[in-house]
Amino acid sequence: MVDVDVVVVGAGFAGLYLLHRLRGAGFSAKVFETGDDVGGTWYWNRYPGARCDVESLDYSYTFDPAFDAEWEWSEKYAPQPEILRYLQHVADKLDLRRDIKFSTRVDSAVWDEASSRWRLRTGQGNEVSCGYYVMATGCLSMPKALDIDGVERFGGDVYFTSKWPHEGVDFTGKRVGVIGTGSSAIQSIPIIAEQAAALTVFQRTPNFSIPAYNGPVPAGKKAAIASRRAEYRADARLSPGGVPATISEVGAMQVSEAERIARYEAAWQKGGIIEFLGTFNDLIANAESNETLCEFVRSKIRAVVDDPATAEVLCPSSFPIGTKRLCVDTNYYQTYNRPHVRLVDLRKHPLATITETGVDVVGESFDFDAIVFATGFDAMTGAIVAVDITGRNGLTLKDKWSEGPKTYLGLTIAGFPNLFTITGPGSPSVLSNMVVSIEQHVNWIVGCLEDMRRDGLAVIEPTETAEAGWVQHVNDFGDITLFPRANSWYMGANVPGKPRVFLPYVGGVGTYRTICDEVVARDYLGFAVAGSSGTRVNDGVIRPVQADVGIMLELIAGLGLPALETMSVDDARAFSTSMATQRPPGPDVGEIVDGVLPGAAGDLDYRLYRPASAGPHPIVVYFHGGGWVLGSHDSDDPFCRDLCVRSDAMIISVNYRHAPEARFPAAPDDGFAAVQWIAANAASLGGVPGKLAVAGWSAGANVAAVVCQLARDAGGPTITGQLLVTPVTDSDLSRRSYVDNADGYILTAPLMRWFWDHYADPSDRADPKASPLRATSLADLPPALIVTCEFDPLRDEGAAYADALAAAGVQVRHLPCRGQIHTSLTAVDAILSGAAARAEMGEALRQFLGASVPV
């Protein structure tokens, strides 16, 4: 029986580097590989035209500069045989083969609780014992099981791009059918067409492809890497895609159409997937922006393909560009201009069966000498669950992942101690330069094993909490992109019966690396460890905030801004006004009118947002946020526009006097005066008399809540609903949410204290006009939607107000927003994860204003 510290499955880019690192760190290791040589993906995928779609200078090992110096890539995108030779060279140079068992499949792996070791069995019946077990099996290595009838009947030759004969195939003079139009097909079709007498391509879904412009290695790039290699590789490691690339800082709709097309054209002429999709910063998140790029590529297809009908069939329309792997080709579309090449649209003529002599589609039969299946892979999970892996308590990985893969960091799995996956689901993997991601994973794993050894530990396993938190984070990131809209292998949608789950981590290589490093720095947060030195559980979630909120917080932290509460009031106001100029403007509304209305002690500015629909409209009187100190009638402009569009109501954002110049109770007195005036003048403002709700955010929500109480006590005006977004409802700053979120989420406990100190004397703070939660009665108040955010000091007082309203018999709904912070819900078009809550706010306003109330 083989008995080693670490078993690695797979001898591709990942397995080879891991073996090298393990040896260097003094661990005994054995690699098992099904093929009879190294290479992994590059061993199996030998179809004509196979190349990588990341430039070879980037798609190479970076751990040893010597490989850069001694290996010359012949082309920008080196062909498969050359990449395979490169890996063979690395294996030879590092003398790796002696620890690799080729032609050997690992069939099963069982965690042995008693010995805290994995017991593996190979297809040859060998038994293996190891302390740690690493699946380095690749993301696109398990071909999708063929879901087309009749292949066994076919009398001609059958080929799969993913298992191409080593001796190659000569199609000269043959009638060939190719099924599939993914990357593999798009690369091989032009070359097969050069040989075949007749080529028929069966396309179910057209794909977007951009020109490779393959050729000699770009001299400039080579020189750039040579002259600043360390910086170049460091840039790659911290970049979104694992390749240094320029990503625009503007959205596609922020420039004129002419400029947009000009930028697309320049990117098209330059090539490169990452840069092409980075022509604007919102192409993968904004459907309208994305469609402009789709249409640009369609125009290119139409320009190249002579037959307009064929061109239309080749134009993708069923998914946003980039949400399926963008293909890179050499003469793919041009191939359809050749007289012996024909495209069959399987959407119009579904594939019926493979016959003895060829392929039947509905309405037509085709005879072939050979059929090529380029039908894809059971991606990311297929190769891992192909091994029968059983963890703690008899749980199999197949069962655990039956509703989609669950991992912590894409590296480890709860219930499966000492098991690691390289570029597993939940890691950037296929959305990145794989070599950079592989090196990062290998380094993390080896670092972890070294730390374990140093600390006298032998078992490591993620906690359920950490894993669930990571799965949530991966999904949250996916959900703010357009990826879920495609039936892609990223979503598991290409394999019948596979759960529809977004598999990779779309947060980017640099962000992901930072997270993995942070897990280690925080003493392996999210892991339970055990060994001779004892047992320890460091439970927790590494990224509990929403993905886009996290990005915003990182950006702000990177700016090193001073805390507001350390500034003078004037400086704080100037600062928040200048910050507001940088935000997205929010949606268009029908009309915006600025005006003045009488307040409790003088005129107040207001801004009226009128919907584009025909009026008159119900009215929402809105009070801005800013801690009673900052802000104005136009400071929440994007949010007011958004509320206007979503509710189809007129939003009137009213200013109120600010502290410290006008302290408590100036703000609610102005708020109440404004509501009285607007109610009395509803018709002349273009509103519907009697249909009036109030809304507010933060201190503005405090004003709105107080105004509802004042209106109730004064016997009018009638307010039909109150939308309170992260409201201040109480001056008690000792609640749990104040403690948990005291710092780090923009609205901090010290800042809130600063606001209160400017606003109200301590003796006034318990007054219900300052702390509406303390009103003697909350009965008979308007229906309410109270929105709270998980990482907000004000969370618990908002929840308390919702509870108190409900106890008083008021119709109230509490909407707690997971992973959001005090300022994120109002960040329209910047925090996309807040859109669902904003939709609920709009819907609540519609409901509040739906009922007709007599004036």
Ligand code: N01
């Ligand atoms: O596989 P795919 P691939 N009847 O899944 C069709 C990487 N890669 O091997 O879309 C009819 O993309 C299927 O149609 P549909 C790269 O990441 C990289 O080409 O399901 N058709 C689709 O057209 C890539 O994304 C490189 O409607 C059927 C095709 O088969 C990934 O590997 C090169 C069918 C499968 O396309 C996979 O690419 C090659 C059926 N029953 C691969 N079943 C480079 O680096 C499937 N199809 C350049």
